[in-house]
Amino acid sequence: MPDEAYAAPRSYEELIRVIHDRYEGMSKAYQKIALYLTQNPNDVGVLPVGAIAERCGIHASNLVRFAQALGFSGFKELQQLFRVRLTTAAPGFDAxxxxxxxxxxxxxxxxxxxxxxxxxxxxxxxxxxxxADISAEQIARAVTLMEQADTIYLLGQLRSVPVVELLRYVLTMLGKRTVLLDPGGGLATHMARAACPSDLLLAVSFRFYATEVVNVAEEAAARGVPIVAISDSTLSPLAKGASVLFAVPEHEYTFSRSLAAPMCLAQALAVALAARLQGEGSPRIPIVTTA
Known part of the structure; x- marks a missing residue:
């Protein structure tokens, strides 16, 4: 039976809000489900229950109980919200x-x-x-923060490093004061403490989240430093303190997890910033030449 304390969400957006509100109090199994639902909404709309359970690493009965705890009669009723999302948000649903x-x-x-x-x-x-998922308002807000920042601090570790290295190169070529919080020597946390509210922290981290990245972001947010975060879920630990959060879901936690989408997003932010800084005409990144 559905949990009598709650009425079932009536839309995908409402469901996601409810999951966010209750996430911290969920069991570990339910948190696995919540992460998968928020990171893979398209998959949830088309996959059978057994396949979703396998990808979450839990038994299918946990999906049923999860749905019932949110007020649904079963998981298929919850899944219908994801199917409706696909039919209304994506043209050519059948294809x-x-x-x-x-x-x-x-x-x-x-x-x-x-x-x-x-x-x-x-x-x-x-x-x-x-x-489909990134809004014009998100891009505009992030670029405004980048444009206004005295210094942009870049932070990413483990497989997020290529994203911040790309940004360091492009932003430096645009003449933007940029500091890469390199973990070498254990100084990243101490270097980040120089950031102030007139600066910006651009943090990148994906599951499983680098501890130092999460800690630096939390400290920066507490000091009033604006944060643009690129992560894999709206349930990411970077979400809480972010002024702008770009959630770039991943299909699976496998060796082949790709950086194509986050790298493309980073390039888009850099090109949009170049357009702001350079005014009219097509934005250009200065070319490095050798004598």
């Missing part, structure tokens, strides 16, 4: 469903070329989701 089923289904080609095809298909899907 999208077929593409997702093909992408997410088992593929037997384990050749070297097969790995390439697999990654390309997943990257195309991630980039499509990026365009």
């Amino acid at each position: 999208r469903v077929r593409a997702l089923e093909s992408e997410l289904g088992g593929r037997e080609d384990r050749s070297e070329l097969g790995f390439l095809r697999d990654l390309v298909v997943r990257d195309i899907s991630s980039l499509q989701d990026l365009v």
